[in-house]
Amino acid sequence: MxxxxxxxxxxxxxxxxxxxxxxxxxxxxxxxxxxxxxxxVDQHSLxxxxxxxxxxxxxxxxxxxxxxxxxxxxxxxxPLREYVLDDVLAADRQPRAASGLTTDRIVLTAGSNQxxxxxxxxxxxxxxxxxxxxxxxxxxxxxLDGLGLCGVGVATDRDGIIPExxxxxxxxxxxxxxxxRVKAIYVxxxxxxxxxxxxxxxxxxxLVDLVRRWSRDNGQQVFILEDAAYRELRYAGDxxxxxxAFDEAGDTVVYAGTFSKSFSPGLRVGWGxxxxxxxxxxxxxxxxxxxxxxxxxxxxxxxxxxxxxxxxHVEKLRAIYREKLAAMLRACxxxxxxxxxxxxxxxxxxxYVWLTLxxxxxxxxxxxxxxxxxxxxxxxxxxxxxxxxxGVLPQPNTxxxxxxxxxxxxxxxxxxxxxxxIRETHSQTP
Amino acid sequence: MxxxxxxxxxxxxxxxxxxxxxxxxxxxxxxxxxxxxxxxVDQHSLxxxxxxxxxxxxxxxxxxxxxxxxxxxxxxxxPLREYVLDDVLAADRQPRAASGLTTDRIVLTAGSNQxxxxxxxxxxxxxxxxxxxxxxxxxxxxxLDGLGLCGVGVATDRDGIIPExxxxxxxxxxxxxxxxRVKAIYVxxxxxxxxxxxxxxxxxxxLVDLVRRWSRDNGQQVFILEDAAYRELRYAGDxxxxxxAFDEAGDTVVYAGTFSKSFSPGLRVGWGxxxxxxxxxxxxxxxxxxxxxxxxxxxxxxxxxxxxxxxxHVEKLRAIYREKLAAMLRACxxxxxxxxxxxxxxxxxxxYVWLTLxxxxxxxxxxxxxxxxxxxxxxxxxxxxxxxxxGVLPQPNTxxxxxxxxxxxxxxxxxxxxxxxIRETHSQTP
Numbered sequence: 001m002x003x004x005x006x007x008x009x010x011x012x013x014x015x016x017x018x019x020x021x022x023x024x025x026x027x028x029x030x031x032x033x034x035x036x037x038x039x040x041v042d043q044h045s046l047x048x049x050x051x052x053x054x055x056x057x058x059x060x061x062x063x064x065x066x067x068x069x070x071x072x073x074x075x076x077x078x079p080l081r082e083y084v085l086d087d088v089l090a091a092d093r094q095p096r097a098a099s100g101l102t103t104d105r106i107v108l109t110a111g112s113n114q115x116x117x118x119x120x121x122x123x124x125x126x127x128x129x130x131x132x133x134x135x136x137x138x139x140x141x142x143x144l145d146g147l148g149l150c151g152v153g154v155a156t157d158r159d160g161i162i163p164e165x166x167x168x169x170x171x172x173x174x175x176x177x178x179x180x181r182v183k184a185i186y187v188x189x190x191x192x193x194x195x196x197x198x199x200x201x202x203x204x205x206x207l208v209d210l211v212r213r214w215s216r217d218n219g220q221q222v223f224i225l226e227d228a229a230y231r232e233l234r235y236a237g238d239x240x241x242x243x244x245a246f247d248e249a250g251d252t253v254v255y256a257g258t259f260s261k262s263f264s265p266g267l268r269v270g271w272g273x274x275x276x277x278x279x280x281x282x283x284x285x286x287x288x289x290x291x292x293x294x295x296x297x298x299x300x301x302x303x304x305x306x307x308x309x310x311x312x313h314v315e316k317l318r319a320i321y322r323e324k325l326a327a328m329l330r331a332c333x334x335x336x337x338x339x340x341x342x343x344x345x346x347x348x349x350x351x352y353v354w355l356t357l358x359x360x361x362x363x364x365x366x367x368x369x370x371x372x373x374x375x376x377x378x379x380x381x382x383x384x385x386x387x388x389x390x391g392v393l394p395q396p397n398t399x400x401x402x403x404x405x406x407x408x409x410x411x412x413x414x415x416x417x418x419x420x421x422i423r424e425t426h427s428q429t430p
Numbered sequence: 431m432x433x434x435x436x437x438x439x440x441x442x443x444x445x446x447x448x449x450x451x452x453x454x455x456x457x458x459x460x461x462x463x464x465x466x467x468x469x470x471v472d473q474h475s476l477x478x479x480x481x482x483x484x485x486x487x488x489x490x491x492x493x494x495x496x497x498x499x500x501x502x503x504x505x506x507x508x509p510l511r512e513y514v515l516d517d518v519l520a521a522d523r524q525p526r527a528a529s530g531l532t533t534d535r536i537v538l539t540a541g542s543n544q545x546x547x548x549x550x551x552x553x554x555x556x557x558x559x560x561x562x563x564x565x566x567x568x569x570x571x572x573x574l575d576g577l578g579l580c581g582v583g584v585a586t587d588r589d590g591i592i593p594e595x596x597x598x599x600x601x602x603x604x605x606x607x608x609x610x611r612v613k614a615i616y617v618x619x620x621x622x623x624x625x626x627x628x629x630x631x632x633x634x635x636x637l638v639d640l641v642r643r644w645s646r647d648n649g650q651q652v653f654i655l656e657d658a659a660y661r662e663l664r665y666a667g668d669x670x671x672x673x674x675a676f677d678e679a680g681d682t683v684v685y686a687g688t689f690s691k692s693f694s695p696g697l698r699v700g701w702g703x704x705x706x707x708x709x710x711x712x713x714x715x716x717x718x719x720x721x722x723x724x725x726x727x728x729x730x731x732x733x734x735x736x737x738x739x740x741x742x743h744v745e746k747l748r749a750i751y752r753e754k755l756a757a758m759l760r761a762c763x764x765x766x767x768x769x770x771x772x773x774x775x776x777x778x779x780x781x782y783v784w785l786t787l788x789x790x791x792x793x794x795x796x797x798x799x800x801x802x803x804x805x806x807x808x809x810x811x812x813x814x815x816x817x818x819x820x821g822v823l824p825q826p827n828t829x830x831x832x833x834x835x836x837x838x839x840x841x842x843x844x845x846x847x848x849x850x851x852i853r854e855t856h857s858q859t860p
Contacts, residue, residue: 008552071696251433265501
């Protein structure tokens, strides 16, 4: 008999396939490509010994181990929430007692991505607006699209998202009678993915003030969704206080963190520090959709920290990525030196170098450069994937390069291949 | 300055707090209560040694271990998907080659709860209808409520949901011009939570046929969401083929399974076997909202199975729960024997005994019996929590008892306390 029509929900049927999927298929079809595309972490440094030791230690205390293998709570494993709170406050140089903050504000999630999802679901109805940097993390843009929401790209520079541009966009929305549709501003505040820009100290305070003032004047809270996923991957310069640290009333900033970059993405342990008004809605919704994240993984991460295995691992990662970043920057100097119009900045952390090419070049997935780069043996992420569908227009002459996965030698070879592809494309551009 | 209004999304602001939350708070406030409420698994049998051994074995192969600590794919760890497919087909006595089924149909999730969420999101718009047993799993009812959907309870008996009652409800919806709003039928096909009813063999084929015919005649596919969470917890009788096994075209039944009951809920590893039309939507949406489930946990479960640690553990669990179930049934005989109107059936699997009291008694959370039971030292789940907001009316004289957590001695003491509370309530009912 003929198959009956499958009618999908509006939100799912209207969501586009992420452009990155096609790229991944191409990469899989040509396994010998040097991929400077995937934002994965360095494979060799993944903490096998540390994880196995933490599990063995846990297993030696059967009561604790059994508890970890049982259902946990929606908020998550208490000791890990304690650690997270201490750690964030220490990084922000806020004495815990004086801060008045407690673990009641910490919710553990399956990676920080789940926290971004939960908060966005709690705040936004279809058609609502989230402002974000242009460019910004394309997986979050996919999340917005998947929920039927509207991402709006706001101008950025080397110091991150520009508060005055945020203000202008808010005013534009207000003039259009849509002020109440803006629910959040998404900011990767440290070593942004893809631009590697870190929001400057001066802008942090200004952005929080601006959003608090706007929320008050407008009678509706706009939240700042601070994604601090890369904060621990700092290779030069000082750590800056988070946006959250400027939110003295604690009602404006959601701070999302993760152990995916600093320890292991395969454990999927992330967290949020939330304004009080969002704790209950986030937990209710989380309980409905996943009945709690993996308690075992939270207990293993807690043990990793208690046994002193976490900080040395982060230091080891910093040394590894520092070297890889240096290799990528050296290769850029060497191979792009003679290529007109190629520009980049040296990041002080994260996993990415953001490349701007001559404006005549299209680095997009349907352009000649992309095919030539693949033919030359390397893969990159077209920068245009990182622009929201509204606001600042996609810049087709941009490229995200990741130095997380490949060895220094392969980074060098990948950049050489890209330079060759750019040169070929230039010579054939009329 | 005054706090700005926090405007939550429609779906989140309209969702009610799950009634079970209040119960949990009461339980936590009186830790000495004997809880026959929580549907947790037996704490003492949680597989500490098995998990630690699997992790140690994995760590001894650093390439595999590192891969497990890296991001996985949206579909999940290949070897575990192979095992799941083999296992489901073996249980259903379908030779794999003849079945034509491949691992392309298997998606791993964070517990089966996430699979229920993903499929429900993919199919349903707010206001859409999911039919379910009356009574049914209250966490799934909470999920429906959390997504703004309408659960409709359909009549059941000892053999599970009644296909003719499903048909009648479908016809009622059609008569009201709402046939296209019915997207799915949720069925816990083995040892249902809370009723412990197992859908009879005869009904399995009838239900699948009925839904396929309805979908064809109506021009829109209705899916059966088969929740097989308790299938491995079988203490008597033979295993039955799943509803999925009756879905020869493979376009009607979503089969959701989990290692939460059969191994460890703290690992959160579940799965779905999906009709082809749902694979892509489910994976896209999953990728957007969680960027993949914990790869590490999937690899650990695969190793548990490869090392032959899984089946012996299931046998051990069966022996433990068989004894606990026997203790609960003995206690029911002993203590409810002289209490008028108390009825129950001996289940052949699962974690629950479903009690029906005299119709004059209100076992609900605001009734006298509930308070008396707590005063007598025990906690139960009021049966009324397990009824959808539409369809078959909640039966206030019902109780879910769980024998998963407590020892046989405490089960006996809990039932004695409940019997005392029932007797007291009877004697004071005019």
